[in-house]
Amino acid sequence: MNGFLVAKFLSFITGIVSLSMIWPILWAHFDGSGEVRSLVISMILGLTFSGLLFVAGRHHTDYKTVGIRDAFAVVSLSWIFASVVGALPYYIYGMAPAYTDAFFEAMSGFTTTGASILTDIEAHPKSLLFWRGLTHWIGGMGIIVLSLAILPFIGVGGVHLFKAEVPGFGLEKMTPRLHQMAIRLWGIYFGLTAAQVILLLLGGMNLFEALTHSFSTIATGGLSPLNKSIGHYNSPYIEWVTTFFMFFSGVNFVIHYRFLLRQSGAYRDDEEFRLYAFIVLFSILFTAAVLLLRGYYVTIEEAVRYSAFQVISIITSTGFCTTDYELWPVSVHFLFILLMFAGGCTGSTAGGIKSLRVLALARHVRAGLASCLHPQGQFQTKIRGKTVSQDALASVTAFFILYLVVFIAGALFMAALGVDFVTAVSSAAASIGNTGPGFGTVGPTENFFHIPAAGKWVLSLLMLLGRLELYTMILLFSPRTWKK
Amino acid sequence: MHLPVIFKVLSLLSAIVSLSMVLPLGWSLWDGSSDGKAFLLSISAGLIFSAVLFMAGKNADYNDIGVKDGFLVVSLSWIFASLIGALPFYISGTIPTFAGAFFESASGFTTTGASVLSDIEAVPRGILFWRSLTHWLGGMGIIVLSLAILPFLGVGGMELFKAEVPGPIPEKITPRIQQTALYLWGVYAFLTVAETVLLLLGGMNLFESLTHTFGTVATGGFSPLNRSVGQYGSAYFDWIITVFMFLSGINFVLHYRLLRGHFRPLARDDEFRTYLWIVLFCIAVISADLLFRGNYDSIAEALRYSAFQVVSIITTTGFATADFELWPSFTQLILLLLMFAGACAGSTGGGMKILRLLILSRHTRAELKRVLHPHAVISVKVGGKVIDTRIQSSVTSFLILYVAVFIAGVFFMTSLGMDMESAMSGVAASLGNVGPGLGSLGPMDNYSAVPEAGKWLFSLLMLMGRLELYTVLLLFFPGTWRK
Structure with missing residues (x-):
């Protein structure tokens, strides 16, 4: 571990985050209504912090030496x-009463x-709500x-x-040069955002x-500046546009890129995309059928619209809602919890286990059953026509086990704090899957304000574990990482 | 054929x-x-x-x-x-x-x-x-x-x-x-x-x-009693049954060796030691939780009731001396997890079995090591013996199947209109051969109100769990019927 190098990188990151507060400040200025003071103070604090880190890491200049362990840190x-920096404006302004709440909101x-954790979202200044949306987008x-x-x-050192x-796993590179690839990914991201805003x-x-909702949609975030989320508008047009963009934000960005390069069949030929689309379609049809049968909606159009929005919002781990789906039947609740675990495609902005891993696990089981029948046979697991190596499979199964273990540990911790069964289980699943709302007392029309402080810290940790797909964070806690 | x-x-x-x-x-x-x-x-x-x-x-x-x-x-x-x-x-x-x-x-x-x-x-x-x-x-x-x-x-x-x-x-x-x-x-x-x-x-x-x-x-x-073993209210019976439930959850091969006078295999068995630690740990945590929340006043009572319930659930017996539905949700969640864990391989207990959990955890640990040292050769060992990749992959696919069958079961039961807690615990309890679950299927309730279709499904899940999935699932696998 190279402490200087780590400090220097962290200085860049905190610098970038602090500087991006310029946008909500500009917004407040342009709007003429907003709260600027807390943002300016936070920006100055953040830049000071970044400066200190830079000084601490000043002796370091060679970015090529970033090793695996440095990268985890x-x-x-x-x-x-x-x-930590992003939470400052909420805390300084007083939108969040305790720093715990502010940190939870920023994470x-x-x-x-x-x-x-906000109860009445619309009562807060627009500049802060803009910052909230922007954290999603960043x-x-x-x-x-x-x-x-x-x-x-940063160059070569950026690989790790x-x-x-x-x-x-199985993420391909678009171009051999990392810097170029990062620019292209951000290009697609920017393009999708602009299209949705328009x-x-x-x-x-x-x-x-339009801006805050687009930030939220393309990043599959879910924070909305409105109390009733997208449901506020009651407009089929807005709902369908959002549904469409949520769905595409859950697709691997490399495939979007290929499509833009006019590779016909970029979507159709991808096994992961096909599985994702199949799960989405199946879930929408199931939900719509149940809702119609039980008489929740009268017209097919309404049932399909509401179930499509909710299903896609959950599977892409966005977390917007247009209706209180806690009132829907239990079988749909269970389906939604499963979708929280499934998640979107690898290389998308969505969270969860990801379709490609689900696909690999399913094929792995099929090979396992076949080898039961033919104990001497050799069975291979193939995806996209290529054999998945034993190492890659082992890493996917280990990921699945870790995901379950972290989820269980999180749910146990929440239950130990005295939170009820459904809330404990669903808040852990929704946090590790980066979905947002769960069931019980943290449903789509409720918020996380009443969760005990220790619970907010644990849920924040789960969010980060889920966002970085476990390994990076877990290895940070492993003593081996810190050994010389 | x-x-x-x-x-x-x-x-x-x-x-x-x-x-x-x-x-x-x-x-x-x-x-x-x-x-x-x-x-x-x-x-x-x-x-x-x-x-x-x-x-x-x-x-x-x-x-x-x-x-x-x-x-x-x-x-x-x-x-x-x-x-x-x-x-x-x-x-x-x-x-x-x-x-x-x-x-x-x-x-x-x-x-x-x-x-x-x-x-x-x-x-x-x-x-x-x-x-x-x-x-x-x-x-x-x-x-x-x-x-x-x-x-x-x-x-x-x-x-x-x-x-x-x-x-x-x-x-x-x-x-x-x-x-x-x-x-x-x-x-x-x-x-x-x-x-x-x-x-x-x-x-x-x-x-x-x-x-x-x-x-x-x-x-x-x-x-044969309505209130199960709890009807006697006798500490002697509770402890005797607790001990025998615990013993029945141990691999019978170890019992055989023990009866022939060999103590070492038992003391050195990785699976048995893990089983013992899990049981002791859960008893301690649950007793503490019960005392802390005021469900029991004396330590002896808290220990007796938590030991009986923990051992009854982890060995997938399902006797009850207390209505654990009235216990805190933290304790209930632990019991639900124990339904999945189950006892040792080669015992009469159900569930996934401790040996599999042990292999899974070592498998995961090896994988984490491999991330830090991408070129190292790291083997997975249980009880000093190397577990080859074939066994590892059969155990990981067992876990995935277990989870998949559980999910399918809960999906089916909730579609019949059962509430989430009852459905999840009922399916876990059937698949793990435990018996009582939580919610409307708790230790003081019974399964008579479950719809007919649900009873058939639960019966199927019990068989799948008892035969450890593969045997029954292969009946539904097209490859079995191919010439």
Whole structure:
């Protein structure tokens, strides 16, 4: 571990996060209504902090020496530092009564979880709500990917950083050069955001809400500046536009890129995309059928619209809602919890276990059954026509086990704090999956304010574990990482 | 696939199950109760069925049993045993619907212990004895029983044994399968006699001692009393049963070695040590939680009740001395997790088994090491032995299947309108062969209100859990039926 190097990287990251507060400040200025003081103070504090880190790491200049262990430390700590700095405006303004609440809100923002502690969202200044949306947008594509895109001098050393932040197994590179790849990913991200903003503006939404909702959608975050989330508008047009963009934000960005390069069949030929689309379609049809049968909606159009919005919002781990689905039947609740675990595609902004891993696990089981029948046979697991190596399979199964273990530990901790069964289980699942709302007392129309402080810290940790796909964070706690 | 030999083995098993009804018949004749006729009818029906199967397979050669036949015979014999075992409940009118009777019988043979009876004490003793006897027959395994008493099964018996006792790492006491089966049943009989005697010494009557012992040693959970073991309110009975439940959750191979005077294998066994630590840890945590939240006043009481419940759930027995639904949600969540964990491989307990959890955790640890050292060769060891990648991958796919079956089960039950907590715990309890769950299926409730379709599904889950998934799932796998 190279302490100087870690300090220097962290200085860049906190610098970037602090400087990005300029946008809500500009917004407040342009709007003429907002709260600027807390943001300016936070920015100054953040930059001071960044300066101190820079001084601490000043002796270091060679970025090529970033090793695996440095990368774990840099990436985990960057996200923690970003949240520490990002929480300042909420705390200084007093939007969150305790620093715990402010940190929870910031972590929920950066990890694109979308769980909130705010009871009356609309009562708060727009500049802070803008910052809340912006944390989603910065975290969605990844803080490290962002810095790789804007700091070309990191160069080769960025490989380990990139892998530690985007560990999705089987993730291909678009271009051999990391800096270029980061720029392209951000390009697609930016393009999707711009497209959604325009479509929402055309639907009659004002610029502020169009921007914050788009940040939230493309990053699959879920924080909305409105109390009733997207349900506030009661407009099929806005709901369908949002549904559409949530769905595409849950798709691997490399595939979007291929599609933009006019590779016909970029979507159709990808096994992961096909599984994702199949799960989404099946869930929408199941939910719509149950809702119609039980008489929740009268017309097919309404049942499909509401179930499509909710299903896609959950599977992409966004967490927007257009209705209180806690009132829906229990079988749908259970389906939604499963979707929280499943998540979107690798290389997307969505959380959860990811479709590609689900696919690999399913094929692995099929090979296992076949080898029961033919104990001497050799069976291979194939994805996209290529054999998945034993090592890759072992890493996917270990990921699945770790995911279950972390989820169980989180749920146990919440239950130990005295939270009821359904709330404990669903808040842990929703945090590790970066979804946001759960069931019980943290449902879509409720918030996390009443959760005990210790619970908020644990849920924040779960969000970060989920966002960085476990390994990076878990290894940070492993004594081996810190050995010389 | 060799159909004749399948028929022949099934015929023998049906005969064994039918003939064992002679014992409860004895109780009902002694009591002069009305259920004697039901037993006579059931025995005749079972024997006729067995004879028909025998005719269908009379020319079979036992050495023909292959891998696929093994899976088929074992799955079908458990289904047939449950069908025949359900007859007395249905014919005597104790359980009005056949779905209910089958559920009770499957729950008995798979040593689950979930019941559809609301007032157990109103049922004649013959029926209650049969209910507990199904536990005892199923506990060590119907196939293992027949291997022990039918020496002519010979080499073909190996495939059957593997399909019924599919533990992650194959283990045999002796090279000869019949002898292994005999030794296992010897240990089982020894534990049964020991517990019966100790319960009799505590003043329990013979009928209740026997039925409770069957329920304990098989880790079943049926009790002839409405309030289960809790009805006695006796610390002596609670602790005796706790100890025997714990013992029944240990690998019987270790018991065998212990009875022959070898203490070392037990003390050095990785799985046993983990099992012991989990049990002690959970008892400590739950006692603390119960004392802290004021459910009990004295440490002795908190320990006694938490020890009984923890051991009852982790060994997947399902006896209860307290209504743990009134306990804090933290404790309930721990108990729910223990339903998944289960006891040691090679014991009568259900669940995923500690050995598998051990392999899974070592597998994961090795993987974390590999991330830090991408080029290192890291092996996974349990008990000093290297677990090869083949076994590791069969254990990981077992976990995935277990989770997948659990999910499918909960999905089905919630679609029938069951609430989330009952559905999740009921499915976990059926798949893990525990018995009682939480919510509307708690230790003081029963399964009678579950819709018919749900009872069939629960029965299927119990069978899947008892045979550790693969054997039953392969019946639904197209590859099995391909030539």
